[in-house]
Amino acid sequence: MASDRDILPDHIKPLNYNLSLHNLQYGGDWKYDGLVKISSKVQKETDEIVINVKDVRIASAEVHDASNSAVASMKDVSYDEKNQRAHIKLSDRLKTGDATLVITFEGSMNDKMAGFYRAKYTPIVQANAGTPKVGDHHYMFSTQFEACDARRAFPCFDEPNLKASFEFEIEIPEDLVALSNMPEKSTNKGSKSGLKKVSFEKSPVMSTYLYAWAMGDFTYVEAFTERKYNGKNLPVRVYTTRGLEEQGRFALEHAHKTVDYFSDIFGIEYPLPKSDLLAVHEFAMGAMENWGLVTYRTTAVLFDEEKSDARYKQRVAYVVAHELAHQWFGNLVTMDWWSELWLNEGFATWVGWLAVDHLHPEWKVWSTFVAEGYQTALTLDSLRSSHPIEVPVKSALDIDQIFDTISYLKGSSVIRMLSNHLTVEIFLKGVGDYLKIHAYGNATTNDLWNALSNASGQDVRTFMDPWIRKIGFPVVTIAEEPGQITIRQSRFLNSGDPSADEDQTLWWVPVGLKTGEPAKVIHSALQQREDTIREIDDEFYKVNADQSGFYRTNYPPARLVKLAASASKLSSEDKIGLIGDAMALAIAGEATTSAMLSFVQSFQDEQAYVVWGQITTSLSKARSVFSDNKEVSAALKQFALKLVSPATEKIGWDFPEGEDYLTGQLRKLLLSYAAGAGHEGIIKTGKEKFAAYRAGDKKAINQNLRATIFNMVVSNGGKEEYEAIKDEYRTTTSVDGKEICLVAMGRAKDAALARDLLDFVLSDEVAVQDCHSGPMAIASNYETRGEIWKFLKDEWDGKMKKVRDSATVVMDRWIKSGLNQYSDRAIEQDIQAFFKDKDTAGFERSLAQASDYIKANASYKERDAKRLLEWLSANGYA
Structure with missing residues (x-):
């Protein structure tokens, strides 16, 4: 209900925005002047216009009637900074009916990855002369308006259900390119030599957060949809700064096919006359679904067939599809x-x-x-x-x-x-x-x-x-009797202790029972607290076939043993679910780590990449929690080494021509995990390949193994290896190279190097969007993770201010990346005390989640350490 929302007064409803930007200043304050004409419906008489603004100053305002005659002007304007609104007092009272608000204003092209902002980059080829440049950096410009940042660029009614159509014009250097949601309508001479005015067709009605424009030294690759829309094949383009356009071809091929696919399955044709994708050099999120002009982080849309890691193919294909889905679901x-x-x-x-x-x-x-x-x-x-x-x-x-x-x-x-x-x-x-x-x-x-x-x-x-x-989800606990099972649902918490008040929801739980020989799926649903299922095959059954239901399942320990013996009847999704559930139940105290380890031992001959991914994720979680217990930590490392070594040695280092994508991903995963578990042969070979690479043989490291080998040599080296990767960061021309290097640098086991990395990611050498990569990598490094919390405290009012003053999402990622892995109650209490008197707006939810993670990890460690060590000792690992 509207009464539950803090929204603008409903006196005025916008119908169309006609926005013009000019006098853009490149450097200094990065200011620009704007004129917006908002065709509107005055729904209630008023002598005040309340409109959203942030970091925008209104110079003048008039209201014109249907004949374009001025009927009121701005008498005064005041700003509600907290609620990001301007209150424009009018000289005369507006009557109901059609009106046009004419507002002149001043804005700025900020560096906060929100609103209309500038993104710095270093060109890989000669940039056009008109490309803005300050010092060593060139600049492109684009918008990011979701959720509430259109108001940073121009005065507007910035709420999702206040839809309107949009027209746009911008004055730019004549050798640059401007883009917007719709196709270009016309280009005319600018206000002075060297400038041009580019205007765009009128858009359909849409929310302000989907309005977009960009300008820069852009080039593109183009394809056309196979389907015809209104008798034409639609143009689909991937735009980049000059020299990177060929890296957009992989995304392009997926984009035009995806537009056709969604038009088919939704039964609604793509609603705009073109579809543009733009790579943006500094981007807080992964991508943004602006209607007709989707913007992307470079690693989410660019792929270099010769240099990029193949894993980015899946990322690009998925992010392109996700954003294009929004063109219907979210935009239309x-x-x-x-x-x-x-x-x-x-x-x-x-x-x-x-x-x-x-x-x-x-x-x-x-x-x-x-x-x-x-x-x-x-x-x-x-x-x-x-x-x-x-x-x-x-x-x-x-x-x-x-x-x-x-x-x-x-x-x-x-x-x-x-x-x-x-x-x-x-x-x-x-x-x-x-x-x-x-x-x-x-x-x-x-x-x-x-x-x-x-x-x-x-x-x-x-x-x-x-x-x-409702919050949360259930765990379905199974009790067995001959020929039947009883299933019971209850709220699952990682702390294992839901109160009666927290355990009141009854979910509709699709049971999806896989059973019999040959296995088949019997569909039913648990809609009460407890039920009994009869005629069960005692030899084999598995609840939640293919993990289609969103819940965990707690089997009797003996059933896990039987399921391990029936692996051939389990899909990859089944195996992932069983392994993930076993680990989660151990953390919550509803099962044990030794039960999880016993279960995963049976997958030593597994061949599916995704299953190995879940095995290593679960093992890494256990190793992380018990990392400060030397005996348990060493034994778990031996367990991991024995488990992964046969598969790793079998798959080897080479990438045969024509090998399928998933096998290549499995090779990377196994080599990385074996090295992390101390496989001496793998580490030795990795060091040799790195030495050859540094000596000038760039083909010594397959493009898909850069992350694996860089991580390996830093983890098993010292300052020399760390500095070598830092040099690689500074010189790499691969679109994914910088991300790979920052993560690898986080593998250093020396606290001083971890501190150096945290300093480095906050320097001008690293884009703000990427600065959380340092703490993310260090957090998974058992030896140095404590440096993150020390750094946050030491630099809160110093270097961390840069993070807090940038996009809120970046600070939030530091909290999520850096603090969730601890398992020490003293650190959790220290975090609570430190932030007690701090402004945590924008990341308070992540702080609460970090607290929950740490407390659950601590309880798990205290509860399970002794019996885990006993099991590891009994099985020859300690």
Whole structure:
């Protein structure tokens, strides 16, 4: 309800924005002048205009009637900085009806990756003469308006359900390129020599956060859709700064096919006359779905066939699909208010993976989703400090922290659960109906449920509402009797101690029982606290077939042994779920680490990359928690070494021509993990390859093994190796090279080098968007992770101020990356005390989650250390 929202007065409804920017100043204050004409409907008489602004100063304002005659002018303007609004007092009272607000203003092209901002870069070829340059850096310019930053660029009614159409004009150097949501309409001479004015076609109605423009020394690669839209094949382009355009071809091939695919499955043609993708050199998020002009972090859209790690292929394909899905779900139909952000992000995540699976069935991406997306969501949602998928949001300024794992990954996981239940075909039929009904408007979660209920004939809202509006998820605990099982649901917390008040939700739980010989899936649902399933095959059964339901399952210990012996009947998703559940239950005290280790021992001959990924993730978690217990830590390292060595030695170092993508990913994973477990032969070979590489033989290291070998040599070296990778960071021309180097530098085992890295990532040499890569890498380094908390405290009012003053999301990533891995109660208490009197706006939720993680880790360590050591000793590892 509107009363639950802190929104603008409803006196004026915008209909169309005609925005013109000129007098752009490159350097100094980076100012520009603007004129915006907002065609509007005055819905209530008023003598004041309340409009959103931030870091924008209004110079004048007039109101014109339908005949373009001025009927009121600005008498005074005051700014509500806290709520990011300007109150424009008028000389005369406005009557209801049509009116045009004419506002002149001054803004700035900031360096905060929000609003209309500048991004610095170093060209790889000669830049055009008009490209802005200050010192050694050249600049491009683009916008980032989601969630509430259109107001940083121009005065506007910056709320998602105040949709309007947009026209745009900008004056730029004549040898540069301007882009916006719509195609270019005209180019004319500028106000002085060397400048031109570029204007764009009028857009359909959309929310302000989807409005976009960019300018710079851009070039592009182009393709066309295979389908025709209004009789034409649509142009699809990937734009980059000059010299990088060929690295956009992989994204381009996926983009035009994805546009056609979504047009088919939604039953609605792509609604705009063009689709542009733009690589932005400094970008806080992964990408942004601006309608018709999607912007991307460079590593999410560029791929160099000769230099890039193959793992970035899947990332590019997925991010392209995710953002293009938004062109329908989010842009054509937009959530009514930020509370329903999950409608945009959860759906785009699920259907993005659906598109990648359609284009690359050989990648088996749903297994990857279960290993990376689904498991990550379960881990975060097992915290007391989690939040429901649909979060009540009173002020839009609170929304940034909801752009998180719950909205994206839990949201997509429950959509996957629902689509599997209804069938993907019926689910997409309902989605298509929803999009047609609400096209060019706004919608709520209930609107989606209604469309899906009509398509399926089921009461979707009733069984899905608890998943969306309640916090957490269940663990299904199984008790066995001959020929039958009893299943019981209860709230799962990683602390293992939900109170009665915390355990009141009854979820609709799809059981998905896989059983029999040959195995088949029997579908039913647990909709009460407890139920009994009869006629069970005692030899083999597995609940939650293919991990389609969003919950954990707790089997009797003897059943895990039987499941391990029945691995041939389990899908990769089944195995990932069983291993992930075993580890999570050990942390919560509902099972033991030794049970998890016993289970994963049986997968020594596993061949699936995604399963090995979950094995190593679970082992790494145990090794991390017990890292300060020398006996347990050493024994776990021996366990890991024995487990991974046979598969690693078998797969070797070479990448045969024509090898499939997943085998290549498995090689990297096994080599990395074996080296981390102390495999002397692997480490020796890695050092030899690195020495040859440094001596000038750049082919000594396969492009897919840069991260593996760089990590390996820094982890097993000293300052010399660390400095060599720092030099590599400074000289690499690979689009993914800098990210790889920062992570590798975090593997140094010397505290002084860890501190140096933390200093380095906050220097001008590292883009703010990448500075969290340092703490992220150090956090997984058992020897030096304590340096992160020391650094945060020591530099809070010093170097960390740069992070806090940049995008809020970057500070939030420091907290998430740097603090979640501790397992020491004293550190948790120190964190609480330190932040007690600090302004934590924008990352307070992540601090609460870090506290939950640390306390659960500490309890797990205290509870399980003794019996874990006993098991490791009994099995010859200690």
